[in-house]
Amino acid sequence: MADIRFRNRDALARTDAHDVALECLRAGIEAAHPAARVDETIVVRDGTLTVTTVDGTTTEYDLDDYDDVLLVGGGNAAGHFATALEDELGDRLTDGAVVTDDPSETATVDLLAGDHPIPSERGVEHASSVLEIAERADEDDLVIATITGGGSALLAAPAEPLSLSDLQAVTEELLACGATIDEINAVRKHCSAIKGGQLARAAAPATVATLVLSDVVGDDLSVIASGPTVPDPSTYGDALGVLERYDLDVPAAVRDHLEAGARGNRPETPTADDPAFDRTSAHVLGSGRTALEAAREAAAERGYEPLVLAAGVRGEAREAALTHVAIAEECRETGEPASPPAVLLSGGETTVTLGDEPGCGGPNQEFVLNGALDLEADGIVVASVDTDGIDGATDAAGAIADATTVPDAEGRAALERNDVLPVLDEADALLRTGPTGTNVNDLRAIVVEPVE
Template identity: 40%
Template sequence: MRNGLKKDAAEILESAIEAVEPSVAVKRALTREKNTLQVGSRSYDLDMFRNIYVVAFGEASVPMSRALEEILYDIPLKGVAITKYGLGSKLEQIEVSEAAHPVPDENSLKAGQLVKEILAQAEKEDLVIFLISGGGSSLLTLPRKDVSFKELVKLHEALLSSGATIKEINTVRKHLSTVKGGGLAKMAFPAQSISLMLSDVVGDTPDIIASGPTVPDPSTFEDFYDIVERYQITLLPSISRLLEDGLNGLIEETLKTGDPVFGNCYSELIGTNCTALCSAQKKASQLGYNTLLLSSYVTGESKEIAKVFAALAKNELLHGRPMSRPACILAGGEVTVTVRNNGKGGRCQEMALSFAIEVEGLEDMLFLAAGTDGIDGPTDAAGAFADGSSVEKASMQGMDATKMLSSHDSYSFFNSIGDLHKIGQTGTNVMDIYILLVR
């Protein structure tokens, strides 16, 4: 019974990920009829452009770029695709670079400098195509003048372990960068530009995806200040000076709505968490489950959100609600973990461990929490399976579930009982998927 549920959950997740495969998403969004390129409500006469530049960044940048090369197979392209270590592969025309995620490294900085050089060549008669996906904020980095890169890295690390949401983290990132918060749109001007985006943020807000490099930014230096105060983050000297200057109006804000550079920009959302969830729901129905798609907006502390799924499981087992069994309850989003100890794991594994504790001893159900990118936190697992037997199995291995949750050591917990879900890096990223199955 349990192995059957694991198999079903894995197949449902696989279907979700396939629906947001990057090359499929690009070819769905871009159509070409002879020398007319159609994207959304816009048509572009390719004969009108002297050069076409491509700037792709994020975990899906290589397959997105490959799809674009196939669509524009007979047209010269110049540009770069910046992706996460291990996801790079050769393209026909576009250069490929690898960098670090979720914390930028020297290659992220080099990528930012290279993109600046590429866009400096773009003129009015040119077209720039931006291919943007999850992880872009880290992979493409170019600090504002006088901001220390080493201090920027330290701030990234502090933000990621603080419990701040991705919106809050990216608000800070935008104000430290020349490429984020509309910065790339400014660099590309006066060329025309198209931005195709795979969303890895709750709500699919364009100004949060990869820190909004080609769209207006509504956030301010005051928001930056409020965030670091809220999470009690100590700023190192160069960043503290930048924030003070920003608050005093001594340096310019990020680009806002109405800036003339956006008159030349067109943006299109081509894949989301909801896209993945709808495919997962269809697969679950094919497997014989009665399905309910709760939401693609799940946020909050990972271990607390797990209690909601545990409550749903208990209600299904006792009352057959909110739908009759067999039931599949689906949701997606991106939760957070406030790290207080140095265990190994990720937000999905932590959610699964918290769920396991809440449902200890119960039967006929299983929970899978997994990242669509195949990597949960700094681990080689996408997430983990959990059910009513997980705590007992780990106990037989000498592990205390409650203590391991407190130390954020979920990876060791699920590794000991063989319930990590390892699928490898998928090359896409539309946040996380949560699957609850009840027989």
Template identity: 45%
Template sequence: MLKLIESAIETVDGKKSVISAISFGDDVLSIEDLGLEVPIKGRVLVVGTGKASGKMAEGIETLLLDRIHAGCVNVLEGTEKLFDLKKVKTFPAGHPIPNRNTIEGTRNIVELVRELDSSDVVIALISGGGSALMEMPMPGITLEDLNRATKLLLECGARIQEINSVRKHISQVKGGRLARLCYPATVVSLIISDVIGDPLDSIASGPTAPDTTTFQDAWDVLEKYDLIDIMPESIIKTIKKGINGEIQDTPKPGDPIFERVHNFIVANNERALNAAANMARSLNLKTLVLGSFIEGEARHVGQALAGIAQGIKHQNIPISPPAAVLAGGETTVRVVGTGRGGRNQEVVLGSVEKIADERGLCIASVGTDGVDGVTDAAGAIADGRTFSRALSLGLKPASFLNRNDSYAFFQALNDLIFTGPTLTNVMDIMGAVIL
């Protein structure tokens, strides 16, 4: 199972993805899959945000280093010295909670794209994690208020699309507003998707994409998750002003600025799953790929994945062993306990009791960015012996689930998966191997 995960993550490396997606020659930037050719007549500026933006910048410098005028990308704090870059500067930024470095780096990006003309080209490198890593709050919203709002949104059980609809309406750069700042320059946005279905307006909160959500949608999310009374007052005031038309909404589809914007997905979860499936076949495993649209409560997804694996093992349905089941997406965890963990660890913990004593069956789930929740693990792995091993140590899986303490459970068993920062992000990869 670990070999399959490793293959998936390697395939969506930011540098490789950029180099394979675009070409440059005779002062023309080309994206063959889009049939797009962009003449380079003026300055080339590189901006970016997300966990893969540093590696993506390496790819851009490999292709057109001599033509880059300047560049600035916000990267995950602690990784800023890992990149071999000559013209593009990296700024460390906080994740999942923005910090003062986030604001500083974003100001540098904004200054870089101000007062461009129609001969200039902005190459925007967008990837998962970009919502937190690039931020400039609306006037009147402090960093502390922004962080309080972000924490409430992350812990309420909202889907990432819902979280981003709020983020876009309290930010000066999200929801197409970065594209508005770049106008009238041409924008070529290269994107590594970490959102189910690859919607351009949701990935990193869509800084270069038309926004289909409104201030009213943001308000509806706060109402849905009972956040109105506990959100910072500045957040509530800003959204109310937007609903009343006192603040300009994000640019919508059909806005003239997007006639000069080209968005292109260079890597996503589907590509990672395909790589894992190819690796499985090379190991003589039959493969069942469930797609990249997995959502829902993490523990329930784990139980369902276990059930599919058991159907294969005991009934040869829909395929027979030896086999691999692979899926991608992004589950959610409704935090009710005080424990430590992440959605991938909770997916696996949810399967532990169901696969107890199943020989030749294992289940794993990882975040492709190498970080699961607010832990240092990427995910976890379990097999048919995990339940009995836990009981022998006095650990009851149900108790750890009830307090959202999956990290402590798997740490005690030495079954956490550690990758370190992978410098990419295409949501989560989960699966089972049945022998």
């Protein structure tokens, strides 16, 4: 099983409250690791593959019905997913390839390198390898697709006639504008040859079983990794709407491509009635709630009252921080809605709208810094991580802080220029894990100590 460690943890655990916050985050990340999820949800016995989803639904696949069992996919956690599935499937697994930025050890499946969050040349090359394996499958084969967060960037296959540089430019614009993940992915899907159900189209008429580790609020299968194996409800018109709504400066080739699609001059991504989905199913094996439940248990084991505020927090990171801090202060002052010692927990995905010349940081770092600066009471510690270990485009997973960690003027100036990593680093408040092997979005723990 996964063993997640925060670098320099002894220094980070300045108080009992800091230590409890770190333990909650660690437990949540480990519970959402593919090895843990496969161990709890996948069984191969007497030639039958049994899959149990997070809601308890069970599906069986008789492996003797298939000539070949192939594994394809992509995402931050896809490599560790492949390793765990190899252990379960053994020699039943025939071939496979997944694209990831966090490699593991496999015997049958090719682990191919890609880059996140901006697609790369090697990602394009390796996404083509995934498509080739899917296209080789026929009606007597089972294709297992492992889909995790990060797959939108890692499975980079530009739609004709777009280039990699077109994808890179539009991705950078989308990530900086404050758009929601479903808005971002509506554009990505219509600039891609693999997303938005097109991997399932390539694999048809094979049986396709998609195993999902969700990093999306609400576990919308069409949004997770831009839904390569499920129907796409978005359209070229929706993608154009995103460009207009956020006034995005994208390459002319991208705009021309989307406009041609909206006029009907390019084929739409497949919808639910497309024959590509006649023999497909999708199963969510883990999500942000998985991490939250484990964090809740960790808090209770340490004698703290856990309270899950929400699994789907979204919006601007700084604004979300203020709400969390207000609830924490209410707990400390009144004992409601949780009586200290308590841990307030939340998941979801916040965003940051960047200025003209942004510095270095990420949503979790901005959440922590703005929350800590706004604290009017001591005895509260704010911690937040991206569960994949990469917050924004930095080498930090997130941060941990209290009201004394960063001087007010220095911190607010850093927030103003979206350059929070340096001040948090200087304060020894950054959380670094390296790639964690999973991705179920953000996890936050706000620890509230009793008034002395």
